[in-house]
Amino acid sequence: MNLYPVRAIYMAEMARTRRTMLQSIVSPVISTSLYFVVFGAAIGSRISEIGGVSYGAFIVPGLIMLMLLTQSVSNASFGIFFPKFSGSIYEILSAPISYLEVVIGYVGAAASKSILLGLIILATSSFFVPLEIAHPFWMLTFLVLTAVTFSLLGFIIGIWADGFDKLQLVPLLVITPLTFLGGSFYSIDMLPPFWQNVTLANPVVYLVSGFRWSFYGISDVSIVASVAMISLFLVASLVTIAWIFRTGYRLKP
């Protein structure tokens, strides 16, 4: 593997993040803080503890996961979509680099940004609620795996999209609803039995549950199921990307 192209793509993407700092970092931090004010302080004070954890602290992993999923998808999809849109993708396709190096560059940068954002939100949340992290290793593992997996998904969306509307379609119509309905703000035990079963079909439930377990040791589904689900996502995304590059789908006529 040649590291110079990977570094070039990674650094160019990170430079783009720095140029759009307000939109990339400040905006998600502000919106997360608003969630804490509304759900944590205003509404959360009227909700009793869940599994021995205050409501404000309970929603921290879900909020981080919400940002992690949406930002990973947005960053990675825009990162590869923009060169396609501007036409400068010709340079990537004509360069002496492997597809793996392209993916590591783009997805690595998108995931780095999401992980950074997740840690910033974690730090921000400590100003609002008392935090504890029961399993730091697993917390970081879930953070990194989720960021990488959903950045891979974003990369696929960026290649699939042929316009800005499609670029927004998946994050807005799929990721955000699934995250909201995936136990970010509640435990699925709080739902009627029928909806509990329906919710189990939502893959995001497993991610939020596993991530929350790493904080407080409480979960809606088993930790094994959570790890299996994120691994399944990761493999599915990698297989799809391998197919895209092998066939040249939406990249090479």
Add this chain to the structure above:
Amino acid sequence: MNDPIISITGLNKTYQGGFQALTHVDLTIQRGEIFALLGPNGAGKTTLISVVCGLVNPTQGQVLIDGFDSVRDYRQARERIGLVPQELTNEAFETVWNTVSFSRGLFGKAPNPAHIEKVLKSLTLWDKRHNRLMTLSGGMKRRVLIAKALSHEPRILFLDEPTAGVDVELRRDMWEVVRGLRESGVTIILTTHYIEEAEEMADRIGVINRGEIVLVEEKAALMQKLGSKQLTLQLQSPLTQLPNALQHEALSLTANGHELVYTYDGRQEEEGHGIPALLATLEREGITFKDLHTRQSSLEDIFVDLVKERA
């Protein structure tokens, strides 16, 4: 000279919709030459370049770059190539310096600020190095694309319509840059609509039409072989008709008999029916002239004739 740097054999490209853009293209580019690929819109010039550079998958055939297969040995093949695309495509918010440095890294080369500086200075972009691309004029953006293509020190440079939309002065500057590159040993393949560009710069000309290579020839030989010439004699006394000795399809009277026009090409000259024979006949017939001028057909005339002939 037989030192091929690019060998294209039996190349076919059929797009998904069924459109056949290239039909059995065989082409060899010699090391160190400037090769101009001419052809009307939609002839297959850009598709051919795109296949060689890896932007388009070939349907059939093989491309060897300096002996390396463009598909199997893509790393070795592509690192030798720099591509300047037809469209002005670039990252609008990047600075000139950053985008050119990015290209070098992308092509697997270690950072080399001294080389980037040399490239930017040679393209008179040095003063603009901190400018964002969106603030540059079209001509300057074109130069940035050339700088990006040269950032990794390629041995082969593809210029797809390099001077489209560039003013005359800038165009001549670019020609100088291209000549300088050739002197440094870079092989240059350019497609152009400006025939004068090919005429001015190329060592060899290839004509592509409807996906087929119609002709590949040394420019000078092509001009000599196919370029028709006209000799116009302004006669001392007008003629009402040509004498029998001058009854020839290559000769005609114009300007109410005041001018005698002789149309000929390289082949007639080779066969000994050229100007000396004509002048000798005129002397025998007692026809005198007060002035004369010749006109040689341009590459453009040759190109139009070729494409029309095969349409």
